[in-house]
Amino acid sequence: MSSKQITVALVGNPNTGKSTLFNALTGLRQKVGNYPGVTVARKSGRCDCGDGLKVELVDLPGLYSLAAASPDEQVVTDVLLGSLEGSQQPDAIVVVLDVTNLLRNLFLASQLAELNLPLALVLNQADIAHEQGLKIDTQLLSQRLGGVPVVLTSAWKGEGIASVRRAIADVLNKKTKMTKLTWPSQVESALGTIVQAIQADTSQAPSSADAQRILFSSNAHTSDRLGWSQTQRELIVRQARDQVRSAGYNPMAAEPLIHYAHLRKILEGVIAGGTGKQGNAAALDRVLLHRVIGPILFTGIMLGLFASVFWLAKFPMQWIQSGVDFLKVTIAPALAGTPMLQSLVTDGIIAGVGAFLVFLPQILILFLFIGILEDSGYMARAAFIMDRLFSWCGLNGKSFVPLLSGFACAIPGLLSTRTIEDPKARLATAFAVPFMSCSARFPIYALMCAAFIGPLYGPGWESVVMVGMHCVGLLFAVPTAFVLTRFVLKVKPQPFVLELPRYQMPKPSDVLWRMWQNAAEFVSKAGTVIFAMTIIIWALCYFPRDAQMSDRIKAAEPTLSEHEIQSRTQAAMIEQSWMGRFGKAVQPVFDPCGFDWKITVGVLASFPAREVIVSTLGVTYSIGKGAEADSQNLRTAMQEAKWIDGPRKSTPIFSLAAVLALMVFFALCSQCGPTIATLAQETGGWKWATISFFYMTILAWVMAVVVYQSVIRLI
Amino acid sequence: MNLELIITAFLVGSALGWLINRAVKKFKQQRAGKCAGGCGCGDKLKPKN
Amino acid sequence: MALGLLPGMALKLVRRAPLGDPVAIEFGGQVVSLRLAEAESLIVDVAADCPVQRPKNTP
Numbered sequence: 103m104s105s106k107q108i109t110v111a112l113v114g115n116p117n118t119g120k121s122t123l124f125n126a127l128t129g130l131r132q133k134v135g136n137y138p139g140v141t142v143a144r145k146s147g148r149c150d151c152g153d154g155l156k157v158e159l160v161d162l163p164g165l166y167s168l169a170a171a172s173p174d175e176q177v178v179t180d181v182l183l184g185s186l187e188g189s190q191q192p193d194a195i196v197v198v199l200d201v202t203n204l205l206r207n208l209f210l211a212s213q214l215a216e217l218n219l220p221l222a223l224v225l226n227q228a229d230i231a232h233e234q235g236l237k238i239d240t241q242l243l244s245q246r247l248g249g250v251p252v253v254l255t256s257a258w259k260g261e262g263i264a265s266v267r268r269a270i271a272d273v274l275n276k277k278t279k280m281t282k283l284t285w286p287s288q289v290e291s292a293l294g295t296i297v298q299a300i301q302a303d304t305s306q307a308p309s310s311a312d313a314q315r316i317l318f319s320s321n322a323h324t325s326d327r328l329g330w331s332q333t334q335r336e337l338i339v340r341q342a343r344d345q346v347r348s349a350g351y352n353p354m355a356a357e358p359l360i361h362y363a364h365l366r367k368i369l370e371g372v373i374a375g376g377t378g379k380q381g382n383a384a385a386l387d388r389v390l391l392h393r394v395i396g397p398i399l400f401t402g403i404m405l406g407l408f409a410s411v412f413w414l415a416k417f418p419m420q421w422i423q424s425g426v427d428f429l430k431v432t433i434a435p436a437l438a439g440t441p442m443l444q445s446l447v448t449d450g451i452i453a454g455v456g457a458f459l460v461f462l463p464q465i466l467i468l469f470l471f472i473g474i475l476e477d478s479g480y481m482a483r484a485a486f487i488m489d490r491l492f493s494w495c496g497l498n499g500k501s502f503v504p505l506l507s508g509f510a511c512a513i514p515g516l517l518s519t520r521t522i523e524d525p526k527a528r529l530a531t532a533f534a535v536p537f538m539s540c541s542a543r544f545p546i547y548a549l550m551c552a553a554f555i556g557p558l559y560g561p562g563w564e565s566v567v568m569v570g571m572h573c574v575g576l577l578f579a580v581p582t583a584f585v586l587t588r589f590v591l592k593v594k595p596q597p598f599v600l601e602l603p604r605y606q607m608p609k610p611s612d613v614l615w616r617m618w619q620n621a622a623e624f625v626s627k628a629g630t631v632i633f634a635m636t637i638i639i640w641a642l643c644y645f646p647r648d649a650q651m652s653d654r655i656k657a658a659e660p661t662l663s664e665h666e667i668q669s670r671t672q673a674a675m676i677e678q679s680w681m682g683r684f685g686k687a688v689q690p691v692f693d694p695c696g697f698d699w700k701i702t703v704g705v706l707a708s709f710p711a712r713e714v715i716v717s718t719l720g721v722t723y724s725i726g727k728g729a730e731a732d733s734q735n736l737r738t739a740m741q742e743a744k745w746i747d748g749p750r751k752s753t754p755i756f757s758l759a760a761v762l763a764l765m766v767f768f769a770l771c772s773q774c775g776p777t778i779a780t781l782a783q784e785t786g787g788w789k790w791a792t793i794s795f796f797y798m799t800i801l802a803w804v805m806a807v808v809v810y811q812s813v814i815r816l817i
Numbered sequence: 818m819n820l821e822l823i824i825t826a827f828l829v830g831s832a833l834g835w836l837i838n839r840a841v842k843k844f845k846q847q848r849a850g851k852c853a854g855g856c857g858c859g860d861k862l863k864p865k866n
Numbered sequence: 867m868a869l870g871l872l873p874g875m876a877l878k879l880v881r882r883a884p885l886g887d888p889v890a891i892e893f894g895g896q897v898v899s900l901r902l903a904e905a906e907s908l909i910v911d912v913a914a915d916c917p918v919q920r921p922k923n924t925p
Contacts, residue, residue: 490885
């Protein structure tokens, strides 16, 4: 058992089924970590390669070329080069290729050969190849490439996985490397020029791969990393590129040109047969990308997605709610002797965490559908359709995925903005992402709609309002992005290239596995942050507590019934708690929106995580419940809540106006703390994050006031 | 000082302490440029996997 | 270019997006979306049914 972990990197173009292969090789033994110093996630898993050989398989994001087009891709390149600080170069590389598009896929492999690492090739999608009548001579290919293992697989069907394991073991043992191409002599000397210059300047000779990056890429990343002086570089690189030009190549196009020429020769006689490409894609695209039908279907699909999330989840949600209530009722008597603890456990923890967990089914279904859309290949089509709309406000079709992701959670949405090359478009997209009503806001919409819209106006309106709230965010995101890009950032239009992959059936196990991972994360959030938060909020609502309170009330107003005394006591206890005092102090700010102090408190307390508002309301309304305590349910408690004093006395707190205002506030207000932090991270500083926070919060307040004030006058 | 109060104080105190600790850690990580994590980054909707 | 769109290759304009931009181009057995601005920079010889083209410098 060696002490050092053997690491094998899984690399390949996007859409090659690499993740499916990764899942097949690692099963459930996966984990997500991070690369030090950068914000790309490190997805790794344990792979058993036989004979007691256990390797750590690292799934790197798909990319087309080592000439990185975005910071994300740059990280992948750096990891492979071993130049990312704190990350070791992998011991071997497994390149996953789409066998139906071998030439293009081999380009990356050919670049990877320059890294001098043991390498194995996996030709995936063998099932599709078979359908198309393609025949690949893997032996010949392997021979031509220096004897590297060439394995044919169909990850989707689970075929060939064992051979991949063997190939990994093989490659690690024999250290077989892929044959590199021979550069034309002028290119060779151009590379030499660069190597020598850097050696002279930094007294460390760079690898050929590094020199290639400098020669062929237009960014200064590698030069910076090697510490090559600015003044030197310009001159030398220009010299080197002139040498390349003398060979008849445009230096910026040289790399692909030379590699592809080399690869064409390699592939001669390797592939036989094969029909026209993208058989199914062409037919499906004719409908899905049709000028008229396309957008209609798209809208339909998006609406369908949200409607399903809403309706399909209803039953499971009820079960969870019943479970929570049952738990409360069962545990309460056991703690009857210690009223403080009883309150902490039932009114605090169970009520609070329960209110949050109830939304698990909706989250699950949302992630399920988005996963299906992604894996099936439809997402790229959606970006294709939407691009025009986005480019108008300076974003591009690629913004579609981060924005859509934002509907699930803003944080992955923000992270995925890194696929957008242009930094200004990225910033604009990142700024717009928080407007997408993330899944954390879902609970509050759902709660409000189920408690107040549904019962009074029917399920039809319930759905409309649900969808409407999500649109509110969008409505404001668009002009925001527009103003941002046109006037503040002054963005110019930039290239947008996106592959439209073959359509495929999402593999159920993959989709479900991802859904499970997301759910586990949601639940752990509940078990940790929310749990802690609810305890604290409970404490803030419980203390300070006057044991003589009910006696005092009785003494002051002896004519009150027992029931009334109880209610008054409860109310008074809440009011004099820390939370109550704070909420009341701040409430005037929110009064024009129609919020009472409990709602205000909920809004304020949910900064660490927006879902907390539901838990907070659960706690404040649970503790503050009247003596008719059979209804443990938050919904009912809220429905019955009335203003105690002031101009609205005795009217329901949750009037239609207030409910709508609250939802609008939530739709627009700055998202949770972690989102702000991520935004700061992604935009390289706190400036934009702070602007976002204030802009959104003020906007939310203004709109909430507008909504409240207009609705009470109109309805 | 009854036991109940002590237990409650303990629970509340640990919850508070834990949250603060976590917030501080995240802040430090964010300053070092690392992934402030806890957000499912990587396994969720990364385009083009 | 990293996608394999090289000089001398045959390509086919498959469709335009519903809003006119971008366009989907098929070449080398794959379909790629390209904005009009970029597509216009491709020099194409439309000959009979066999277009031959020389791409711009950047990938």
